[in-house]
Amino acid sequence: MENSIFKPYLLNAATYKGGKTKSEIKPGADLIKLSSNENLLGPSPKAIEAIKASLASLNEYPDGNAARLVKSIAEYSNGKLTAEQVVCANSGSECIEMIIRAFMDDGLECIVSTPTFMPYLIFSRKMGVNVIDVPLKADSYDMDIDGIISAISDSTRLIFVTNPNNPTGTYIPDDQIKELLERVPDHVIVVIDEVYYQFVSKPDYSTAHKWVNAGYNVIGINSLSKAYGLAGLRIGYLYSTPQITEYINKLSRPFYLSTLSIDAGVAAISDTEFIDRTVKSVANGRAYLKKEFDRLGLHQTPSETNFILVKPDMDPMEFEESLLQHDIMVRPVGNFGAPGCVRITVGKEEHNVQLINALEQILQS
Ligand SMILES: Cc1ncc(COP(=O)(O)O)c(C=O)c1O
Structure with a gap:
Protein backbone atom coordinates (compact mmCIF):
# COMPACT_ATOMS: atom_id res chain seq x y z
CA MET A 1 0.00 0.00 0.00
CA GLU A 2 1.85 3.11 -1.21
CA ASN A 3 1.51 6.43 0.63
CA SER A 4 -1.20 4.99 2.83
CA PRO A 45 -19.54 -1.97 50.15
CA LYS A 46 -17.20 0.84 51.23
CA ALA A 47 -16.68 1.70 47.54
CA ILE A 48 -20.43 1.96 46.97
CA GLU A 49 -20.77 4.35 49.92
CA ALA A 50 -17.86 6.44 48.62
CA ILE A 51 -19.44 6.72 45.18
CA LYS A 52 -22.73 7.90 46.67
CA ALA A 53 -20.91 10.51 48.73
CA SER A 54 -18.96 11.87 45.76
CA LEU A 55 -21.90 12.26 43.37
CA ALA A 56 -22.57 15.84 44.46
CA SER A 57 -19.10 17.01 43.42
CA LEU A 58 -19.16 15.70 39.85
CA ASN A 59 -19.23 19.26 38.53
CA GLU A 60 -15.58 19.57 39.63
CA TYR A 61 -12.53 18.00 37.99
CA PRO A 62 -10.92 15.11 39.89
CA ASP A 63 -7.42 15.41 41.34
CA GLY A 64 -4.82 15.22 38.58
CA ASN A 65 -2.78 11.98 38.44
CA ALA A 66 -5.24 10.37 40.88
CA ALA A 67 -2.94 11.52 43.69
CA ARG A 68 -5.27 10.39 46.50
CA LEU A 69 -5.53 6.87 45.09
CA VAL A 70 -1.78 6.64 44.54
CA LYS A 71 -1.24 7.69 48.16
CA SER A 72 -3.73 5.08 49.40
CA ILE A 73 -2.10 2.30 47.41
CA ALA A 74 1.28 3.22 48.88
CA GLU A 75 -0.20 3.40 52.42
CA TYR A 76 -1.85 -0.03 52.15
CA SER A 77 1.30 -1.66 50.75
CA ASN A 78 2.58 -2.01 54.34
CA GLY A 79 5.74 -0.08 53.67
CA LYS A 80 6.59 -1.96 50.48
CA LEU A 81 5.91 1.03 48.16
CA THR A 82 6.20 4.80 48.19
CA ALA A 83 3.77 7.01 46.26
CA GLU A 84 6.55 7.83 43.74
CA GLN A 85 6.63 4.15 42.76
CA VAL A 86 2.93 3.96 41.76
CA VAL A 87 1.13 4.99 38.54
CA CYS A 88 -2.66 4.61 38.34
CA ALA A 89 -4.53 3.95 35.10
CA ASN A 90 -7.97 3.21 33.71
CA SER A 91 -7.63 -0.55 34.37
CA GLY A 92 -4.93 -3.19 34.46
CA SER A 93 -5.32 -3.45 30.68
CA GLU A 94 -4.39 0.21 30.34
CA CYS A 95 -1.31 -0.40 32.51
CA ILE A 96 -0.24 -3.09 30.03
CA GLU A 97 -0.79 -0.71 27.14
CA MET A 98 1.10 2.14 28.84
CA ILE A 99 4.12 -0.09 29.48
CA ILE A 100 4.13 -1.24 25.85
CA ARG A 101 3.81 2.32 24.57
CA ALA A 102 6.55 3.51 26.92
CA PHE A 103 9.16 0.89 26.05
CA MET A 104 8.28 -0.65 22.68
CA ASP A 105 8.39 0.49 19.07
CA ASP A 106 8.19 -0.81 15.53
CA GLY A 107 10.89 -3.47 15.16
CA LEU A 108 11.47 -4.13 18.87
CA GLU A 109 10.55 -7.44 20.52
CA CYS A 110 8.73 -8.74 23.56
CA ILE A 111 8.38 -12.25 24.96
CA VAL A 112 5.14 -13.86 26.17
CA SER A 113 4.36 -17.40 27.33
CA THR A 114 1.05 -18.81 26.10
CA PRO A 115 -1.49 -19.81 27.22
CA THR A 116 -1.79 -16.36 28.74
CA PHE A 117 -3.68 -13.05 28.76
CA MET A 118 -3.94 -11.99 25.11
CA PRO A 119 -3.66 -8.17 25.39
CA TYR A 120 0.15 -8.47 25.78
CA LEU A 121 0.25 -9.82 22.23
CA ILE A 122 -2.55 -7.73 20.75
CA PHE A 123 -1.40 -4.37 22.15
CA SER A 124 2.24 -5.08 21.20
CA ARG A 125 1.38 -5.96 17.61
CA LYS A 126 -0.51 -2.67 17.25
CA MET A 127 2.84 -0.94 17.85
CA GLY A 128 4.63 -3.02 15.18
CA VAL A 129 6.34 -5.05 17.92
CA ASN A 130 7.52 -8.56 17.11
CA VAL A 131 5.97 -10.86 19.75
CA ILE A 132 8.00 -13.99 20.53
CA ASP A 133 6.03 -16.78 22.18
CA VAL A 134 7.92 -19.14 24.46
CA PRO A 135 5.01 -21.35 25.53
CA LEU A 136 4.57 -22.56 29.11
CA LYS A 137 5.65 -26.19 29.51
CA ALA A 138 2.99 -28.69 28.45
CA ASP A 139 0.84 -30.13 31.29
CA SER A 140 2.60 -28.41 34.25
CA TYR A 141 2.28 -24.94 32.68
CA ASP A 142 5.66 -24.09 34.24
CA MET A 143 7.63 -21.18 32.82
CA ASP A 144 10.31 -22.26 30.30
CA ILE A 145 13.18 -20.20 31.72
CA ASP A 146 15.87 -21.58 29.40
CA GLY A 147 13.55 -21.00 26.40
CA ILE A 148 12.90 -17.39 27.46
CA ILE A 149 16.57 -16.62 28.00
CA SER A 150 17.55 -18.04 24.61
CA ALA A 151 14.75 -16.04 22.91
CA ILE A 152 16.18 -12.72 24.16
CA SER A 153 17.87 -10.60 21.49
CA ASP A 154 19.29 -7.05 21.36
CA SER A 155 15.77 -5.92 20.30
CA THR A 156 13.97 -7.46 23.29
CA ARG A 157 12.62 -4.91 25.76
CA LEU A 158 9.82 -6.62 27.74
CA ILE A 159 9.07 -10.10 29.07
CA PHE A 160 5.49 -10.60 30.27
CA VAL A 161 5.10 -12.93 33.23
CA THR A 162 1.59 -13.52 34.58
CA ASN A 163 1.67 -14.65 38.18
CA PRO A 164 -0.73 -16.22 38.89
CA ASN A 165 -1.61 -16.87 35.28
CA ASN A 166 -4.83 -16.41 33.31
CA PRO A 167 -6.23 -18.78 31.97
CA THR A 168 -4.28 -21.64 33.63
CA GLY A 169 -4.68 -20.44 37.26
CA THR A 170 -1.13 -21.64 37.98
CA TYR A 171 1.52 -19.65 39.89
CA ILE A 172 5.29 -19.27 39.54
CA PRO A 173 7.26 -19.88 42.76
CA ASP A 174 9.89 -17.41 43.98
CA ASP A 175 12.89 -19.53 43.05
CA GLN A 176 11.83 -19.59 39.38
CA ILE A 177 11.13 -15.84 39.26
CA LYS A 178 14.51 -15.19 40.89
CA GLU A 179 16.30 -17.43 38.41
CA LEU A 180 14.68 -15.60 35.49
CA LEU A 181 15.54 -12.17 36.91
CA GLU A 182 19.15 -13.18 37.58
CA ARG A 183 19.58 -14.31 33.96
CA VAL A 184 17.83 -11.43 32.15
CA PRO A 185 20.17 -8.76 30.67
CA ASP A 186 19.93 -5.07 31.68
CA HIS A 187 18.15 -3.89 28.51
CA VAL A 188 15.09 -6.07 29.31
CA ILE A 189 12.29 -5.36 31.81
CA VAL A 190 10.28 -8.19 33.34
CA VAL A 191 6.61 -7.18 33.66
CA ILE A 192 4.87 -9.18 36.38
CA ASP A 193 1.09 -9.08 36.01
CA GLU A 194 -0.40 -10.11 39.34
CA VAL A 195 -4.05 -9.05 39.23
CA TYR A 196 -5.10 -12.28 41.01
CA TYR A 197 -2.41 -12.15 43.73
CA GLN A 198 -4.82 -12.05 46.68
CA PHE A 199 -6.03 -15.56 45.88
CA VAL A 200 -2.64 -17.30 46.05
CA SER A 201 -2.28 -19.56 49.09
CA LYS A 202 1.27 -20.86 48.55
CA PRO A 203 4.08 -19.74 50.90
CA ASP A 204 6.67 -19.62 48.09
CA TYR A 205 4.75 -16.93 46.17
CA SER A 206 5.67 -13.24 46.28
CA THR A 207 4.31 -10.16 44.57
CA ALA A 208 6.59 -8.00 42.42
CA HIS A 209 7.34 -5.64 45.34
CA LYS A 210 9.97 -8.08 46.48
CA TRP A 211 11.81 -7.96 43.16
CA VAL A 212 11.39 -4.22 42.53
CA ASN A 213 12.78 -3.41 45.96
CA ALA A 214 15.64 -5.88 45.51
CA GLY A 215 16.79 -3.77 42.52
CA TYR A 216 15.72 -5.96 39.58
CA ASN A 217 14.31 -4.45 36.36
CA VAL A 218 10.68 -5.26 37.20
CA ILE A 219 7.27 -3.59 36.82
CA GLY A 220 4.26 -4.96 38.75
CA ILE A 221 0.71 -4.65 37.37
CA ASN A 222 -2.45 -4.71 39.43
CA SER A 223 -6.15 -4.13 39.01
CA LEU A 224 -9.17 -3.31 41.16
CA SER A 225 -11.34 -5.48 38.86
CA LYS A 226 -10.87 -8.77 40.69
CA ALA A 227 -10.74 -9.09 44.50
CA TYR A 228 -11.91 -5.47 45.02
CA GLY A 229 -15.01 -6.12 42.90
CA LEU A 230 -14.75 -2.97 40.77
CA ALA A 231 -14.41 -4.34 37.22
CA GLY A 232 -17.09 -1.94 35.99
CA LEU A 233 -15.19 1.16 37.16
CA ARG A 234 -11.91 0.37 35.32
CA ILE A 235 -9.09 1.06 37.79
CA GLY A 236 -5.59 -0.38 37.71
CA TYR A 237 -2.09 0.53 38.78
CA LEU A 238 1.50 -0.35 38.06
CA TYR A 239 4.56 0.04 40.25
CA SER A 240 8.32 0.00 39.85
CA THR A 241 11.34 2.17 40.68
CA PRO A 242 10.68 5.95 40.84
CA GLN A 243 12.84 6.34 37.69
CA ILE A 244 10.64 3.94 35.68
CA THR A 245 7.31 5.24 37.03
CA GLU A 246 8.28 8.87 36.41
CA TYR A 247 9.07 7.89 32.82
CA ILE A 248 5.78 5.96 32.30
CA ASN A 249 3.81 8.80 33.93
CA LYS A 250 4.72 11.00 30.97
CA LEU A 251 2.02 9.07 29.07
CA SER A 252 -0.75 9.98 31.55
CA ARG A 253 -3.62 12.07 30.24
CA PRO A 254 -5.06 14.98 32.27
CA PHE A 255 -7.65 13.87 34.83
CA TYR A 256 -7.63 10.32 33.42
CA LEU A 257 -9.43 8.74 36.40
CA SER A 258 -12.91 10.00 37.26
CA THR A 259 -13.78 11.28 40.73
CA LEU A 260 -16.02 8.23 41.20
CA SER A 261 -13.14 5.88 40.37
CA ILE A 262 -10.71 7.69 42.66
CA ASP A 263 -13.12 7.81 45.62
CA ALA A 264 -14.30 4.22 45.14
CA GLY A 265 -10.70 3.05 44.67
CA VAL A 266 -9.50 4.72 47.87
CA ALA A 267 -12.42 3.16 49.79
CA ALA A 268 -11.93 -0.31 48.25
CA ILE A 269 -8.19 -0.36 49.00
CA SER A 270 -8.97 0.27 52.67
CA ASP A 271 -11.82 -2.29 52.80
CA THR A 272 -9.70 -5.11 54.19
CA GLU A 273 -12.75 -6.82 55.71
CA PHE A 274 -14.27 -7.20 52.23
CA ILE A 275 -11.02 -8.48 50.71
CA ASP A 276 -10.65 -11.06 53.50
CA ARG A 277 -14.25 -12.19 52.98
CA THR A 278 -13.68 -12.45 49.22
CA VAL A 279 -10.47 -14.44 49.61
CA LYS A 280 -12.13 -16.84 52.10
CA SER A 281 -15.16 -17.31 49.85
CA VAL A 282 -12.92 -18.08 46.86
CA ALA A 283 -10.72 -20.47 48.89
CA ASN A 284 -13.77 -22.41 50.10
CA GLY A 285 -15.42 -22.40 46.67
CA ARG A 286 -12.21 -23.48 44.96
CA ALA A 287 -11.76 -26.44 47.34
CA TYR A 288 -15.40 -27.47 46.83
CA LEU A 289 -15.20 -27.25 43.02
CA LYS A 290 -11.87 -29.11 42.94
CA LYS A 291 -13.39 -32.00 44.88
CA GLU A 292 -16.58 -32.03 42.79
CA PHE A 293 -14.77 -31.76 39.43
CA ASP A 294 -12.67 -34.79 40.47
CA ARG A 295 -15.82 -36.69 41.41
CA LEU A 296 -17.35 -35.88 38.02
CA GLY A 297 -14.15 -36.87 36.19
CA LEU A 298 -13.72 -33.36 34.78
CA HIS A 299 -10.03 -32.76 34.05
CA GLN A 300 -8.77 -29.62 35.85
CA THR A 301 -5.55 -27.67 36.50
CA PRO A 302 -4.73 -26.87 40.17
CA SER A 303 -5.65 -23.21 40.67
CA GLU A 304 -4.26 -20.37 42.79
CA THR A 305 -6.79 -17.87 41.44
CA ASN A 306 -10.53 -17.17 41.53
CA PHE A 307 -11.10 -19.45 38.52
CA ILE A 308 -10.32 -23.00 37.43
CA LEU A 309 -9.21 -24.21 33.99
CA VAL A 310 -10.98 -27.42 32.95
CA LYS A 311 -10.67 -29.65 29.89
CA PRO A 312 -14.00 -31.39 29.25
CA ASP A 313 -14.29 -34.52 27.13
CA MET A 314 -16.44 -32.58 24.67
CA ASP A 315 -16.08 -29.61 22.39
CA PRO A 316 -15.57 -26.50 24.59
CA MET A 317 -18.24 -24.56 22.66
CA GLU A 318 -20.74 -27.37 23.26
CA PHE A 319 -19.76 -27.37 26.96
CA GLU A 320 -20.31 -23.59 27.10
CA GLU A 321 -23.66 -23.86 25.31
CA SER A 322 -24.86 -26.72 27.56
CA LEU A 323 -24.12 -24.67 30.69
CA LEU A 324 -25.88 -21.68 29.16
CA GLN A 325 -29.01 -23.83 28.92
CA HIS A 326 -28.75 -23.87 32.74
CA ASP A 327 -28.22 -20.07 32.78
CA ILE A 328 -24.52 -20.35 33.65
CA MET A 329 -21.87 -18.47 31.64
CA VAL A 330 -18.32 -19.89 31.34
CA ARG A 331 -15.47 -19.05 28.91
CA PRO A 332 -13.80 -21.32 26.35
CA VAL A 333 -10.15 -20.21 26.18
CA GLY A 334 -8.79 -21.76 22.98
CA ASN A 335 -7.95 -18.22 21.83
CA PHE A 336 -5.73 -17.74 24.94
CA GLY A 337 -3.59 -20.65 23.66
CA ALA A 338 -5.40 -23.36 25.64
CA PRO A 339 -7.26 -25.42 23.00
CA GLY A 340 -10.05 -27.66 24.29
CA CYS A 341 -10.14 -25.82 27.63
CA VAL A 342 -12.77 -23.76 29.44
CA ARG A 343 -12.24 -21.28 32.29
CA ILE A 344 -14.77 -21.24 35.13
CA THR A 345 -14.87 -18.48 37.76
CA VAL A 346 -15.36 -19.57 41.39
CA GLY A 347 -18.71 -18.18 42.52
CA LYS A 348 -20.54 -17.89 45.84
CA GLU A 349 -21.60 -21.14 47.50
CA GLU A 350 -25.04 -21.19 45.82
CA HIS A 351 -23.50 -20.52 42.38
CA ASN A 352 -20.99 -23.33 42.80
CA VAL A 353 -23.69 -25.78 43.87
CA GLN A 354 -25.83 -24.79 40.87
CA LEU A 355 -22.83 -25.26 38.59
CA ILE A 356 -22.19 -28.75 39.93
CA ASN A 357 -25.87 -29.70 39.61
CA ALA A 358 -25.82 -28.56 35.98
CA LEU A 359 -22.55 -30.38 35.26
CA GLU A 360 -23.95 -33.58 36.76
CA GLN A 361 -26.72 -33.48 34.18
CA ILE A 362 -24.48 -32.46 31.26
CA LEU A 363 -21.58 -34.85 31.89
CA GLN A 364 -23.71 -37.82 32.82
CA SER A 365 -26.25 -37.51 30.00
C1 LIG B 1 -3.87 -11.51 33.85
C2 LIG B 1 -4.72 -10.31 33.68
N1 LIG B 1 -4.13 -9.11 33.63
C3 LIG B 1 -4.84 -7.98 33.50
C4 LIG B 1 -6.22 -8.02 33.42
C5 LIG B 1 -6.91 -6.72 33.20
O1 LIG B 1 -7.86 -6.41 34.11
P1 LIG B 1 -8.63 -5.01 34.00
O2 LIG B 1 -8.35 -4.44 32.66
O3 LIG B 1 -10.06 -5.34 34.22
O4 LIG B 1 -8.05 -4.18 35.10
C6 LIG B 1 -6.89 -9.24 33.47
C7 LIG B 1 -8.35 -9.31 33.34
O5 LIG B 1 -8.97 -10.31 33.16
C8 LIG B 1 -6.11 -10.42 33.60
O6 LIG B 1 -6.69 -11.63 33.65
Missing part, protein backbone atom coordinates in the same frame (compact mmCIF):
# COMPACT_ATOMS: atom_id res chain seq x y z
CA ILE A 5 -2.48 7.04 5.74
CA PHE A 6 -2.72 3.77 7.69
CA LYS A 7 0.08 2.08 9.61
CA PRO A 8 0.06 -1.48 8.18
CA TYR A 9 0.53 -3.14 11.57
CA LEU A 10 -2.40 -1.19 13.09
CA LEU A 11 -4.57 -1.77 10.05
CA ASN A 12 -4.02 -5.53 10.30
CA ALA A 13 -4.16 -5.72 14.12
CA ALA A 14 -6.68 -7.84 15.97
CA THR A 15 -8.81 -6.13 18.62
CA TYR A 16 -9.16 -7.69 22.05
CA LYS A 17 -12.58 -9.23 22.59
CA GLY A 18 -13.32 -9.42 26.31
CA GLY A 19 -15.89 -11.79 27.78
CA LYS A 20 -19.53 -11.02 26.94
CA THR A 21 -21.91 -9.28 29.36
CA LYS A 22 -25.05 -10.99 30.68
CA SER A 23 -27.34 -8.85 28.50
CA GLU A 24 -25.36 -9.69 25.35
CA ILE A 25 -25.98 -13.38 26.05
CA LYS A 26 -29.60 -13.47 27.26
CA PRO A 27 -31.20 -10.07 27.84
CA GLY A 28 -33.32 -10.04 31.00
CA ALA A 29 -32.30 -13.54 32.16
CA ASP A 30 -30.96 -14.14 35.66
CA LEU A 31 -27.62 -15.57 34.56
CA ILE A 32 -24.79 -16.73 36.79
CA LYS A 33 -21.72 -15.18 35.22
CA LEU A 34 -18.69 -17.41 35.75
CA SER A 35 -16.95 -16.25 32.56
CA SER A 36 -14.91 -13.13 33.44
CA ASN A 37 -13.23 -13.82 36.82
CA GLU A 38 -15.19 -11.07 38.54
CA ASN A 39 -15.98 -10.93 42.25
CA LEU A 40 -19.32 -12.74 42.70
CA LEU A 41 -19.77 -11.14 46.16
CA GLY A 42 -20.34 -7.81 44.36
CA PRO A 43 -18.41 -4.53 44.74
CA SER A 44 -16.72 -3.49 47.99
